[in-house]
Amino acid sequence: MKNNKYSISASAAFRLIDGEYFIVTPGDSMLHCLNETATFLFGLLEKAGLMTAVELASGICGEYETDEKEALGDVEGFLSALVEKGILEEK
Amino acid sequence: MKIFFCGFVIDFVFTGISENLAVPRRWLRGFIRKDKKKPADFCVFVFGKPKNAVSGDDSKKTAADSGLVVSSEADFSFIFSPKNGVAVSFLKPEKTAFIGLLRKLLPEFLLRKGGFILHSAGVKCHSGGYLLSGRSGSGKTTLAKKFDRVYSDDLTPVIKKKGKYFIYPSFFWGELRRGKKFFPFPSPLTAVCFLKKDRRNLAVPLRPKKAFMKLVRNVLYFGSEPDRVLSLCDEFVRENRFYMLKFRKDCDISSMLV
Secondary structure, three states: OOOOOOEEOOOOOEEEEOEEEEEEEEOOOEEEEEEEEHHHHHHOOOOOEEEEEEHHHHHHHHHHHHOOHHHHHHHHHHHHHHHHHOOOOOO | EEEEEEEEEEEHHHHOOOOOHHHHOOOOOEEEEEEOOOOHHHEEOOOOOOOOOOOOHHHHHHHHHHHEEEEEEEEEEEEEEOOEEEEEEEEOOHHHHHHHHHHHHHHHHHHHOHHHEEEEEEEEOOOOEEEOOOOOOOOHHHHHOHHHHHHHHOEEEEEEEEOOEEOOOOOOOOOOOOOOOOOOOOOEEEEEEEEEOOOOEEEOOOOOHHHHHHHHHHHHOOOOOOHHHHHHHHHHHHOOOOOEEEEOOOOOHHOOOO
């Protein structure tokens, strides 16, 4: 998982409203709201296009006071949840 | 048969299906017009066979890649070309099938004209239009009953024309049914209220983020282009007023909407 690359699925529609991302998955027409940390990670993915879990974790460490191991665990949780919902794609 | 909806003309052409069997004319009364002069904005060819407009995953993907909108349900299916405003549909000769087709097709049409259908009661109060939005059981019908001029107690279309949002009459009604309270003329939108039954009567202004979240959840169907719906909602939230309306069943709703 660490070295796999992730990108935002082309079919997911999203908007940044008042500092939080709102995402709609067209398959089930569900609206998903991201919290502050997830919004930060999603923003990194939107900017970069394609990122690994390690790159995202180092992004978190640059922004929040957390160690890399803990950040990587959080990132992996974020990635697997969003891949499962069809919001992100694993490459 | 031509239907006037939100100021647009939708021309239905029936082939191999009895119009009388398929069309719930009483349900559509007031919306069917014989005006031949106004050209149609959309045209729907209706065929009387309940088959899939496009079958097979590959064909569906090809259709979607070509910008076509495809939908298949048990008693109807359609393929819609937004480019030229033409839809081809296959329908069971039953009135419920026609209503189902309209529920799915009209949001697609409105989307191309800058509008959407909101799960809400639409009412005219004082000189403005209000949308009282919420899911089933939130009190839309309860409050709509208190008004003399109602657009719908269930699904109300809203559309932007010349920089202003208007609410329009609908043939989609819930418990209240269309009757004496039905108001046939559009109104400029004054505010959108999300309903919550409470022990107090209180209107709390909503922040854009909260309003956006509630709005998107109550828009009828995402259809083929969720991104376009999100853009519309984003713009709609920025240009309108939103409230959380906490109310008791016996509230004086007109005075709360001033």
